[in-house]
Amino acid sequence: MKGILLVARRDFWAYINTVWGWAILALALLLDGLFFNVFGLTASAQYSADVLDQFVFFTSGITLAAAVLITMRLFAEERQTGTIVLLDSSPLSEGQIVFGKYLSGMAFLSLFAVATAYMPALIFVNGKVSMEQIAVGYLGILLMGSAGVAIGTWASSISRNQLLAAVISTVVSVFFVTCWMLARLLDPPFKAIISYVAFFDKQLQPFQEGRIDTQGVFFFVSITFAFLLLANRSLIARRWE
Amino acid sequence: MITVEGLTHYYGERRAIEDIRFQISANEIVGFLGLNGAGKSTTLRILAGLLVPSAGSITIDGVDLVSAGSSARARIGYLPEDPPLYREMTVREFVAYCGELKGLDRATVQSRLDGVLKIAQLTHVQHRVIQELSHGYRKRCGIAQAIIHKPKLVILDEPISGLDPRQIVEMRQVIRDLAKDCTVLISSHILGEISETCDRILVLAGGKIVAQGTEAELASRAGSAAGARLTLVVRGTAAAIDAGLAAGGAVVKSDKHEEVGGIWRVHVALANDDRETLVAALVGAGVGIRKLVEDESELEQIFLGLTQGASA
Helix, strand or coil, X not given: CHHHXXXXXXXXXXXXXXXXXXXHHHHHHHHHHHHHHHHHCCXXXXXXXXXXXXXXXXXXXXXXXXXXXXXXXXXXXXXXXXXXXXXXXXXXXXXXXXXXXXXXXXXXXXXXXXXXXXXXXXXXXXXXXXXXXXXXXXXXXHHHHHHHHHHHHHHHHCCCCHHHHHHHHHHHHHXXXXXXXXXXXXXXXXXXXXXXXXXXHHHHHHHHXXXXXXXXXXXXXXXXXXXXXXXXXXXXXHHCC | CEEEEEEEXXXXXXXXXXXXXXXXXXXXXXXXXXXXXXXXXXXXXXXXXXXXXXEEEEEECCEEHHHHCHHHHCCEEEXXXXXXXXXXXXXXXXXXXXXXXXXXXXXXXXXXHHHHHHHCCCHHHCCCEHHHCCHHHHHHHHHHHHHCCCCCEEEEECCCCCCCHHHHHHHHHHXXXXXXXXXXXXXXXXXXXXXXXXXXXXXEECCEEEEEECHHHHHHHHHXXXXXXXXXXXXXXXXXXXXXXXXXXXXXXXXXXXXXXXXEEEEEEECCCCHHHHXXXXXXXXXXXXXXXXXXXXXXXXXHHHHHHHHC
16 A cells, blocks of 8 residues: 555655646646626526536536546656656556556646635525535546546556657546447447446436436446546556567 | 576577576676667566576576565566666655665665665765756665665676766766665676676676676686786897797797887787797797796687687
């Protein structure tokens, strides 16, 4: 555990100490605020629950996009600068390194989530939602963020440069985001399979509505686990090249 | 203390190294020589635990590097040619971080830190950000991260490349100090540096170890294969010297120039070390021998001689 935290700590401080980390955070908050202003704070009357639903929907989407930008440097940058040798020649296992990197991404993404808290708080000005509903919404946001960070960690682990890592994780993330559209074009049983893996239409919906869906939790945790496992395998494979 | 047996590695179908075997004793400084593509980097990467070999074993202080994996890596310190540094950190933070990364607890790192910074001659810049340091200091940071965990084996890849003459002298001292506590394996293209710093040399060519030993041993081996190279200071006429050399038998090549009136310096290469016949022939031709010395074989010549066959 100490090794995992060691890797996570350094990467987290690398986000904090660079303009890049703050630029991603600022851009994500700006977009989130704009969306909330346009769709949440409308002139026409809306139910508070619907405003929160909208907030969870686009905040989770922005979280996913931020995950791509945050994670692209995790391994690719270390490979470009040569510092990957420090990790590879250390006694840490590949699993510890991968999980440490993932935790650093999640920690930074959590900063973004915390910084968005003023938006659901604004709902209390003219409306009424329960704290539980907000907490469930944030659980959904973080679960989707976790899946995004895991996808990005894997993409970075197989890429020689950050741009390639960003492209790969964008392609994979876009697939999960848009596959509900693809599902509509398919016939059973592929329709059911593809629609099951849709991030938004299928898995996030209950969290937007304030319901904890164990199937959704299991899905996002599974995606996270699967991509971290792939990242682990890609690091091991490099020792056997 | 370090035993390498039958080390072989393939990249796909291409064989990079084959059946490499050597032993290194504790506190020995060993130089690793090889032309580009000889398999040097592959061997070093395997020894550093970055690459798993296709076949063979490496035992460091009784622990098998391949099967033990992480615990064996804790016994190795590695400095690649470009030092791996987190440049946003200060020197002290970075070395301490690397110590923890290598498995030391924080208290142990702190207790070792000042000593390691002193060995690497970094004490006076320990609070500076690495980004601001010169290439020489960055190399030293690389050495400090490689030794903070008190490894049994330290691998230094081109430790003096890019350093200025003063930094080179200081780096030599750093390397000699390292050997008081651990075994040091140095890879370098600068043969003079290997000669200056190392107790023993391993010569790699065509993915195989073609020779190993002290410089004198390698020189003797290369010398016996190539004959002898002599320098003579003689008194006589040019014609007499030429006649003596012609009668000398094994003379392959000669070159002479007059130093002062009638005194000549003559460089001679013999096909075999039959210097007695040469001297007798020169004396017979009326040439007086004032001095005869064997040319010291330069490491470059030894190296080229040893690797010529294997690289062809």
